[in-house]
Amino acid sequence: MADKKLAVRMRNISKSFGQVQANSNVSLDIYRGEILALLGENGSGKTTLMNMLSGIYFPDSGSIEIDGKPVVIGSPKDAFDHGVGMIHQHFKLVNVFTAAENIVLGLKEPGPFDIQAAAERIRKICDSYGFDVDPNQKVYDMSVSQKQTVEIVKLLYRGAEILILDEPTAVLTPQETDKLFAVLRNMRDAGKAIIIITHKLHEVQDISDRVVVLRKGEYVGEMITAESTTEEMTTMMVGHQVELNIERPRPINPKRRVRVHGLTVRNNEGVLKLDNVSFSVYSGEILGIAGISGSGQKELLEAIAGLQPVEIGSIEYVNDDGTIDQLIGKDPLEIASMGVALSFVPEDRLGMGLVASMDLTDNMMLRSFRDGPSPFFTDRTAPKKLAEKVVEELEVNTNSIDTPVRRLSGGNVQKVLVGREISSSPTVLLTAYAVRGLDVNSSYMIYDLLNKQKANGTAVVYVGEDLDVLLELCDRILVLCGGKVSGIVDGRYTSKNEVGLMMTKLGGGKA
């Protein structure tokens, strides 16, 4: 490693967003001819750090050197000029443009502008690496993996020397991932510096030469991949041995609460998102839902909550007396007026679950504002009490209950949302990525709250992305794969490996 040529030297980089310190004093070296894995949990500042290298953000302090020369990267253009290219998690592609138009965008090639000539060059690159891209296809007609391929071709076309990939495999099938890794190895061998941001340990093992670990915005250490074990990496990443120790009491007297049968859903663009999904949720249990992101989790919860039009299928709510209510075709208000106490903690907390500009009190009455003695005026007494109660019981960190919720930090926002949703004593509680972006303490508080609901006999649905949590928290785990039910397993007896395989392949056969 010593003979490798230094490509990038970042020193004492700090960056904050408002009150949030995203990076503090991070120093990092990147060499040519190596693949560096930047490892860290969600919110550990990996993406922010790389965004500063690619010119999206500008560091508050610190210095960057490229090829031994100090540089100021004030814009993505500066980054390009220094040979730095980044593939973002959210693709930077113009939807109404073709692949070729996206690839040449921003380039100043000599000679007159000729998109067909560029398309030819793109075809050549694709042929040499074995990519399947039609340069004249519009981006909005492409699948996710096609879009990513366009992004990679874009970097190759530009001849970037330092490539950053932000969680590139999150949307790929195993085969596509293998293909991508093969390309990355080719590029490494051609002397390029490659950084891959990830929190998946097996990928780190598979592809990287060296690992740098970030935790809570700080550099905690690095190691040579070949000389390290995943356990060592995990320890460094989370700071202690992973023993989540989430409680999991046995469900008490479970009774069928919701029965979903043959559910099929298409999104606005007519793409099939759920395909013949059938399962049941029981009272007093936590049903986990696992799957690669975009496998239909969002549509499933929204269909149950009455927010997503359904093509065919049925969603039945089983009352205590055994009578059945059909939920399909009802909006949330109609579902509530049928006496179904259904609560929903959506993924988009500030864009759907809460109103960002309103204070805590007003957010508390989002579901109940129609109540109160006056038919015309709102009554804020009960919501105010509820807000005070939530702040106290869930230890929400806020100046007052008159603070707009957008001023709260992510964890506190989630406590407000969950607090409101469980205040109505739901019989069904749907949650989507309930601990995403939350620190450990807040996460555990949310797990506790869910367990309390479970103990009260609520049927809890927990859509999650962290398999470790799903395996420790949930009684049963439903695995979605491409909108289909890949299988339902018992949380107590399954393994991470089994669920992982089911996520990538229906039924979990050899992936």
Added chain:
Amino acid sequence: MVHITKRKEMSTQQALVIRLGAIVAALVVCGIITALLTGLNPVSVYLTMINGAFGSQRKIWILLQETAILLCVSLALTPAFRMKFWNLGGEGQVLIGGLTAAAVMLILGSRLPNPVVILLEIVAAVGAGAAWALLPAIFKAKWNTNETLFTLMMNYVATQLVAYYVILWEVPKGSGKIGIINQSTEIGWLPQIGSYKYLLNILIVALLTAGMYAYLKYSKHGYEISVVGESTNTARYVGINVSRVIIRTLLLSGAICGLAGLLLVAGTDHTITTTIAGGRGFTGVMVAWLAKFNPAVMVASSFLLEFMGRGAGEISTIYGLNHSFGDILTGIILFFIIGSEFFITYKFHFSKKEEGERNV
């Protein structure tokens, strides 16, 4: 190197200081421009403006009346804007309200007793204004048709409709004017309180301001409007029928514009012309936006703009200049306040880097 980031939220007092600072800076610039154009010294510019606005009892009444009407239109637009529905059709909604009021006065004035005529003209004007706003609202709610241009075009349709009836009803023939309606009988005229010609209008708008404040802040409808304006996803999530809220809110918006038309036609002018709305449909947008759609603050912002208008009018009259001078000064004030919002949301960082000096 200058670098910009979003600031943590600023306190209301600090924000107020910045906005007041912007107004003062704008007034200084206005004074300098006026001084350059007229040769007056800047101090007498302000004195002339103050004199134009408050110089006599009559001037004060006119100022209050104009403020009231502008405020009325602004109040009408506010619920729609809080919902992020860009109703630029205030002009047309006022016109159509005024037109129907005039029609009732003209056609029924000689056939029905005065109270019945007044009642009918109120219903007609409010209803017509509401209907004029309903059309774009329905299309917005059902097919997401661009409401900005739709409402804008409705203004011109209304203008031509008024032009048509003005010619149809003109007195005397060929004059292109209707003249004072029911001048001898005063039938259909809104009653005058004592000897104060404008007092009724001012009181009505004062009540309306309080009502709108309560409606937006304390009513269930107002709450729904805020939720829809912030995020239609959240609205759907709690079962608010977004289409219904859009249509209901625009009916209210149009109805109050119709009322403003009524106040102009039956309350003060007693005639109808194509220019009776006087651009208030647009100025009202600014009034509402400057006040961040808070009816209480809109009293101040409408007063400020009318004061500038009246003051500039005085200068124009004295110096034989065109009366559009007021629009120029209004524009300057608006530019300053619009620009000042930046300093409330963002802050600058200056880093002392010699190399790579460049604006981001």
Added chain:
Amino acid sequence: MFDLVAFIPRAVAQSIPLLYGSTGEIITEKSGNLNLGIPGVMYVGGICGVIGSFLYESSLADPSHINPFLGVAIPVLCCLLGSLLMGLLYCFLTVNLRANQNVTGLAMTTFGVGFGNFFGGSLIKLTGAAVPTISLGNTSKLFRATLPFASSMGAFGKMFLSFGFLAYLAIIIAFVAAYVLNNTRVGLQLRAVGEDPATADAAGINITRYKYVATCLGCMIAGLGGLYYVMDYANGVWSNDAFGDRGWLAIALVIFTIWRPNVAVPASILFGGLYILYLFIPTGKNLAVKELYKMLPYVVTIVVLVISSLRNKRENQPPESLGLPYFREER
């Protein structure tokens, strides 16, 4: 009998200000800026040309011996300068200060219309000139000059060759704009800025510069529409508020043409025709009905808005980030 030979030239003459306005607005909107200040900009463009030309004509001993080059260049440059300043103001407020585009635009329209009417109504007083009205007949003659053989070519000459140079320039600008937008690197980058500024930014395109250049260029083109109106259409006579609502119609035309300047050429002629159709429909003594016919362009615009919202085709959508400010570090 409908007199097509008389109708077409008048429709075209009506259409030119609309065409300038909509071409300018299309270029502006392609950068993601929705400039509702275009009506004001067109007033400013017109009056600045008038001011320049008025001062020039007043400085001449005998205005009928006007220098043809200066007589055209001075108003055109004044017009471009005035419109450019309006564009810079809009950009400074919306791009640098990230102000709300709708409010900024409306304020610019209030300001611009007021500016036009104020100087139109006060120019004589302010300069102390000894003339009763602003009538720039000599300058107008230059703007209205047609090819010498146009009048000898009968109906063809009347329908296609009877216009001043600004009319042809409008059509040329529209086609050039269409070509640049669709077939050049600059056009591609501009469209990217309006569609998805974050992506364009990541591709190394200077968002601020593109927004500035597109908006200022758009304003200058729109300003020429005001100049054409007063110098050519109105024979060099400025009358307050005469320009009317053409600026708003120009903005409506942008949607009508689905953001294509080449489509704006026939579309603006259609609108120009609708604008003056009432003059060609015999109504006898019923003058009132003419007022109803004047509704036509607005009603047609509404119908077009509704139709375009009903057929929701991907290619026919406005630039995706139209009206939104861009701040790189937003999160």
